[in-house]
């Protein structure tokens with residue numbers, strides 16, 4: 072390609088953008104591994120590794136220069152996101168399948184970075200969720216409420232061999248002192264509702280409150296990372312703001328409609344992958360809507376769907392599904408939300 | 424540093440435009456020194472066409488001795504601009520030479536060996552513009568070969584023929600980094616530029632002159648406002664100062680900044696009663712009218728890290744880049760492009776034989792320090808678009824550059840047009856901010872030229888198709904008519920034979936034939952289609 076204007080360029084590169092995203096994920100990762108053991112770190116490590124290997128492999132087959140392209144760090148982001156999203160004890164071979172599917176099918180088969188219509192990490196996540204629903208919903212209780220906290224080698228063994236050197240399996244670590252098995256707050260409330268309990272009763276449950284506290288902090292940490300991204304202008308405000316407004320408005324309306332059947336807004340905002348989704352997943356620009364207005368609609372509808380799926384759907388966590396559905400809709404959203412080009416609306420008025 | 428004083432003459436811009444960028448300005452490199460001249464070049468390579476529009480007629484020959492300011496190319500076309508001898512000398516060749524023409528093809532140029540002794544002769548007599556008719560002023564501007572010196576090179580007399588104009592906007596934004604020639608011209612020659620503006624205002628009958636500039640030129644603003652205070656004229660003169668943001672100097676953006684309104688799509692500024700002129704152009708108008716001097720040289724910013732004394736220089740048209748480089752002793756500048764114009768919209772020139780023309784406002788001689796991304800002189804493989812939207816935030820005309828890129832990459836011409844490709848002003852703001860370093864503007868130029876080619880071919884084939892269809896139709900009709908004629912003739916023969924039997928004397932036949940003739944004549948008169956000729 073011949074040289075042409077402009078000759079000026081500002082310094083931030085795509086590789087750097089991706090790297091900063093990875094760094095901004097750190098507070099969340101650290102808090103999450105504090106509450107859910109070393110498994111989180113181990114998963115993040117292996118998923119990133121698999122993502123890079125898978126990317127290398129495909130690029131090699133596609134006869135591209137793998138190292139040059141891997142340097143864009145986008146595979147790393149996908150890997151880290153998946154490592155965060157999966158339960159901290161998920162068997163390694165499952166993560167392997169998920170990550171490979173994300174990179175090879177959801178990203179590279181569509182043509183690589185920039186051409187994937189779906190968020191690769193979420194495709195991998197949803198594939199695992201559908202294929203291994205039991206393992207994918209087996210979250211550990213927060214380390215603050217259980218006597219059985221896995222140490223590093225326990226976590227590693229659980230991930231590699233599904234049991235520790237003492238022969239304990241995942242279920243052992245999921246049991247609380249009173250013999251109950253703990254799930255995530257989302258799972259827990261879901262089951263409680265099916266048992267006919269009311270919101271006010273659920274919200275007084277001691278274990279839920281404690282466990283929810285852990286998720287509060289995890290969400291807070293991801294919020295901090297997200298704000299860093301906003302501050303550094305790596306992401307734009309439209310999608311996170313619209314996403315959170317979608318959650319707030321929808322959950323508020325449902326709770327207002329029947330405070331006994333639905334969880335309050337504060338619960339939705341601080342549980343599950345809400346903040347991770349708002350700042351790191353829905354903001355993946357490639358699969359999102361790309362017009363300024365479209366981003367608002369896109370973000371809002373994701374938030375809306377998340378609350379609906381959490382309230383009425385079969386799966387307790389909804390970010391993956393909601394994001395993928397809106398990925399599907401984003402070309403249409405783009406089409407109908409083109410900004411008015413300079414001087415264009417005037418011309419129509421002039422002709423009237 | 425001078426601060427800007429706002430008062431009844433100097434005002435803040437009321438309007439604003441969306442998008443825009445804030446690149447490093449690099450202007451202090453060249454705007455601190457007074458305007459200078461270079462020593463005479465040994466020869467000139469003078470392109471015979473330096474305007475947008477039609478070429479003119481060369482009225483000199485190889486071997487002619489020419490004096491400074493003598494008319495060399497007479498252009499009587501509507502969109503034409505004359506070319507005069509920038510310096511006295513001898514024409515030693517008329518041939519094809521490399522120039523800065525965007526096509527990259529060589530252009531017809533006059534090669535002039537400059538004379539050692541330069542005597543300046545007045546070509547035209549000076550005019551007291553207050554006392555003559557606008558038509559005479561317009562005539563003078565046309566004769567002097569003045570074109571828009573902001574870079575577009577559109578003949579000024581054509582622009583000044585627009586009516587009715589209420590406001591003359593003097594575009595002194597100069598928003599591109601590095602370029603400072605308008606800034607410097609205003610600092611040193613404000614009086615003359617204002618005179619040029621008043622002349623233009625008289626021609627188009629404008630009631631108001633607005634100098635539109637950015638707040639990074641306090642010295643020029645100060646000079647200008649002092650001069651304006653001394654002027655007595657029924658035309659009101661104001662300065663409107665906009666915040667520094669690229670590309671505020673784009674005509675559409677300037678209009679939005681000054682008036683707060685957008686120029687409706689497909690309309691000329693005249694539709695809003697506006698005329699936009701560039702500072703250097705108005706100076707040339709002043710020179711032509713008040714001093715009787717045709718346009719033969721211009722102020723050019725020579726800058727970049729390879730020039731030891733960057734600044735603004737009067738340079739006669741036809742001076743080659745090479746001779747400028749010799750003067751400044753630029754030696755380790757091989758295979759590097761000289762950038763003609765600014766770093767955002769300029770043009771890379773690899774052939775240093777190319778001359779300075781009417782459209783050259785700046786030459787940048789820069790060598791990028793290693794791993795410095797600010798200055799791209801090599802095209803590298805870019806990364807894919809991640810649809811981050813940085814570009815749509817920067818676009819001053821509210822396009823979606825990422826979508827334009829997507830569609831032009833995949834040759835989807837219809838979608839590309841629907842996304843507003845032809846509204847793109849190629850300002851380069853999008854490419855400047857793109858983290859994947861995609862040469863977006865390059866893709867848009869490619870898209871534009873592809874679509875134009877397709878349209879041309881389509882028109883051609885449409886025409887051919889129409890011609891073909893018409894011919895087919897004509898042939899078919901001719902055939903039909905022939906068949907009809909034969910049929911009639913056959914019938915007539917048959918009838919005649921029958922009649923002969925019934926009417927042996929032939930009397931009845933004669934009557935019938937006469938009747939038939941009358942009928943035929945009538946039908947021939949009624950028929951609007953003449954007999955086809957094969």
Ligand code: SF4
Nearest residue numbers: 808810811812814857
């Ligand atoms: S700035 Fe570059 S990478 Fe970002 S959306 Fe625009 S073209 Fe794509």
Ligand code: SF4
Nearest residue numbers: 818847848850851853
């Ligand atoms: S070059 Fe075109 S698309 Fe890019 S910012 Fe300028 S006007 Fe917008």
